[in-house]
Amino acid sequence: MTTLRFRWLVLIGLLAGLAGWLTNLLATRNGYGTPTLPLTSLVTTALIIAITLVFGLRVLRWRNGKRDRALDPILAMRTLVLAQACAYAGALNLGWHAGIFVDQLALLSVRSASGPLWGSVALMAGGIVMTVVGLVVESFCRLPPDDDGTGAPGYSEGEYA
Structure with missing residues (x-):
């Protein structure tokens, strides 16, 4: 299984942000x-x-x-998949509400700043936390490199538990 790419998370967030902006505009x-x-x-x-944190x-x-x-x-594999899904869902949530x-x-000059504006800020914060937790728990699932130096078969750096 491959590791999360930060670029993909940013791309998902940007595309979701564009979709959220356009949908809200319409x-x-x-x-x-x-x-x-x-x-x-x-x-x-x-x-x-x-x-996600408990399993991680x-x-x-x-x-x-x-x-x-x-x-x-x-x-261990389900924890890794859950962590990656958490990061993707967080990026999607963050982008949409951003x-x-x-x-x-x-529209702040036209209407009050109550409902949707502060709700979006709270949901963006939730998306940020979700993405960070997903990335952190994914790093928990990485096995450390072999330290024996003999080149023995086994897990190499970056492989998952």
């Missing part, structure tokens, strides 16, 4: 509501972040030497 100019997630979605985001810490403890029992390789924020910022 929706609000035609009398529809702002297409944002409700603030209660931050609870779901926090739950996903917590689950289990893999990290095993990797750092607390090996009183074997690490299930399926659990696009909406930019459009709402332009």
Whole structure:
């Protein structure tokens, strides 16, 4: 499995931002509501972040030497996939709500700064945290390089647990 590419996360965020901005522009100019997630979605985001961290810490403890029992390789792979999905979802969430924020910022002189503007800021913060946690937990799943120097077969640097 390949490692996350920061460029892909930025590209996803930029494309989602453009889509969010354009969708919000069309929706609000035609009398529809702002297409944002409700603030209660931050609870779901926090739950996903917590689950990702719990599984990531289990893999990290095993990797750092607390090996009183074997690490299930399926659990390690699922943790890696969850971490990468968390990072991608965070970038998507961040980009979408950043696009909406930019459009709402332009309307600040016309309407109050209450609802969609601050909601977008909160959801952008959730997206940032989600992306960072995904990247950190992905790094937990990397195995350290072999230190014996003999070139023995096994895991090399950058491979996953």
